[in-house]
Amino acid sequence: MERKVREAKAERERLLREREERLMEEQRRQKEPLRTHTDTLKANAHTEERTQISSTNHTLEGVPLSLTLDFDLRAHVESLGHNVSGCMGVNLSSRRCGGFLTKRGGRVKTWRRRWFIFDLDHQRLAYYTELDEKKLKGVIYFQAIEEVYYDHLRTAATSPRPSLTFCVKTYERLFFLVSHSAEAMRIWMDVIVTATDEHSRY
Incomplete structure (x- = not known):
């Protein structure tokens, strides 16, 4: 158990370092278009407008939505056409999403029902044994998530649904x-x- 905790802490520190490096790189990139915008302002209004649009697109590209300022998770999901209030079993607020999901085990491929919490403030997807959130079973940090997709062919043989x-x-x-x-x-x-950063592909 202690080894798992140490490994989880080491993984978290590594991911946090990577995130800090990414954010610093993004801030550096944001400053470059800003300098370009200032120079262009001196030239003419038409070029300034074009540079401004280009700068905006550049700074948003590849940045997870959860890292943008004043991001409202519930409003975003509703804007995608979901009837959040009518969906039983999913508790969604501006900063968190909670609900039961059945998860397949890592080493032992059994399916277990777990209480999941997607937390913007802690930048993680955590899962617990029960709804009271006392017994933490695992954590998936946002920095580690590469993609989310539907693949019924791969799971058809083993998944309960x-x-x-x-x-x-x-x-x-x-x-x-x-x-x-x-x-x-x-x-x-x-x-x-x-x-x-998948949202930037669509």
Whole structure:
């Protein structure tokens, strides 16, 4: 158990370092277009407008939505067309999303029901034994999440509900999660994808 805690702490520190480096790089990139914008302002208004648009696109590209200022998770999910208030079993606020999902184990491939919390303030997706959030079973830090996708073919043989199964891919592991309904699955996928830079591809 102590070894697992040490490994988790080491992994967290590594991911936090990577995140800090990424943020510093992003801040450096944001300053460059700002200097360009200042120079262009001296030239003419037409060029200034073009540079401003280019700068805005550059700074937003590749940045996870969860890191943007004043990001409202619930408002974002509702803007995608989801009926959040009508979806039972998914508790969604401006900063957190909670609900039960069935997760496949890592080494032992059994399916267990876990209480998941997607937390913007702590930048992590944590899962617990029960809703009271006392017994933490595991953590997926946002920095480690690469992509979120639906792949019923891969899980059809083992999943208790293949059509409601989706995948969360991290640097080191592939998590298979099962929701209780199709709408809840779509909401969870759109929530988790905000922790990645996938939104910039669409």
